[in-house]
Amino acid sequence: MSDAGRRNGRARRWNVHELPPQDGRTFLVTGGASGIGYFIAEQLAGTGATVILAGRDSARAELARQAIRTRVPGTRLRTFVLDLADLESVRKAADGLSASLGRLDGLILNAGLTAQPERRETVDGNELVFGTNHLGHFVLAASLYPLLARTTGSRIVTMGSVAARLADLDFDDLQAVRPPYKGFRTYGRSKLAQMVLASELDRRLRDTGSPVASVLAHPGGALDGLTPSRPPLHVRTATGFLGALPKAPVAQSKEHAAWPAVRAALDPLAEGGQLWGPRFLRGRGRPVREKPFAKMTDPQVGERLWSATERVAGMGWPLGDGG
Template sequence: MPPTSSAPPWDVHRLPRAEGSSVLVTGGNAGIGYFIAEQLSATGATVVLGSRDPARAEAAITSIRSHVPGADVRAVRLDLADPASLRAAAESLEVHALDAVVHNAGVALDDPPRRETGDGHELMFGTNHLGHFALTARLMPLLSAAPAARVVTVGSFAAKSERLDLDDLQSRRDYRAKRTYGRSKLAQMYFGLELDRRLRALGSPVQSLVVHPGGALDSLTPPRPPVHARSAGARLRAAPAALLVQGKHAGAWPAVRAVLDPAARGGQLWGPHLFGLRGTPRQEAVWSQLSDTAVAARLWEASCHLTDVDPGNLRG
């Protein structure tokens, strides 16, 4: 079935109102996560930033409030590489129901050496995938308490050319930083789609969607000091790239639409409409490797074993 779009046409600059809803954005203090949080705040939603660094979270909150007067935004401490912090973060949300969580935070290492979390997991796989996998389990009671909650997992276009090695998920035998990052994001995307299949089988009202930001560069991103600064020189040097990619404010659009658009549905993949790299968000066909449900099921079972939790348990 070809991708469909909602009617009336979606306008990234005229978002629907969302007063009374609560959204957690992991990594909402910087990069794409910051702009997801800023744009959702403009709808009247209560936005909670999940952040490891209280000072950076406070800077982000100040910036959001300066651009969105009256924004209802706050932060909770969240370290996805530390399982002990996940339950505490869920409890500190202080909400009776959670309408959406955007799994955006991530670690990207450019060079060796291979690093591990405190639990001995490869850092990028352990943070980007396992951390969000376990966090979802902790949040499931709050998500299930909402009328129609959404789990939105932010993948990466870098994952499109990757394949998972189910026998070496931790990259112990063959570690290459960029490939390991791409595979960690691919694992996240498998998780988001498999989660929706399991939620549907359980008759849950919670839906799980997957998005990716396309190509999103700092140099094409509007300044948000002190969260993000951009020199005039950097902007000029990056101008030719704007034909193919975009800034992180635009990279946030698919996630924001997946949270807000009533026409979006669980199990869908959303990304930029121009070659998957830039432009307004649209639903796109699920990538061929992500359609392999056998791989998704094996990854799920391995993730349950590695985290000792199961997001498919709606009691959390």
């Protein structure tokens, strides 16, 4: 980007309420039927884009589609059944979707499990949180990459977390086999793995001249109690709102928590390798560019995690295909 372009980018305020039109473009949002993912999908739908709501529960995805259509009449929405905890099913689902789409402009890797009280495993024998948040998204993105590479200006947006800053990758125990099992540590590790891999993906895409960009975002602090109602998916109660108010200075609604990922997906000035998050204390506010933290961008760690991920996932990344 030119110096003039950077100056213009700094001068121009991104308006979260007036997003650039995206008619004719297609975006897929994992976890698009609930929480932050729902609001990412709702905001993208308002741009005129076709939005695909991906999730395990087809009935809930249909409710989300109806809720979005109530607020954005005439929007183009699809649902897509996807179980990130079953890697073979992810591959098959992605292959089927690729065959039915002519283009994919944005893949927003948003879905994820939070901290679990005890260690559980996926059908593939991977730790559930790491397997879902990290491995499932890797397989999905790798499977859809040829389609993304054939779509000019496409992006993969990885949703990280501030919890990743407190985590460390233990390559001798990535899947939390050694006791004691600590749910928050495992969750933070899974989000750090996603962010490290997204940074490593950016390096590899650049090295191969790929037209696809790998961009990162994080939502800050997101609370149900501050989130506006979207019946029947979510109804905010007075008790929930009052209970969340003390945290309002450092957290926000899930509607606002969607803003960084939406900007990462749509802003013409966003580039691969960048990290977008809330303005105030990394917890709330309009989306701005952040400096990536060191653990996220270490190339040696990225290369090591990439190799480990391909080995456990049982597939490589098809760099060069479709470009």
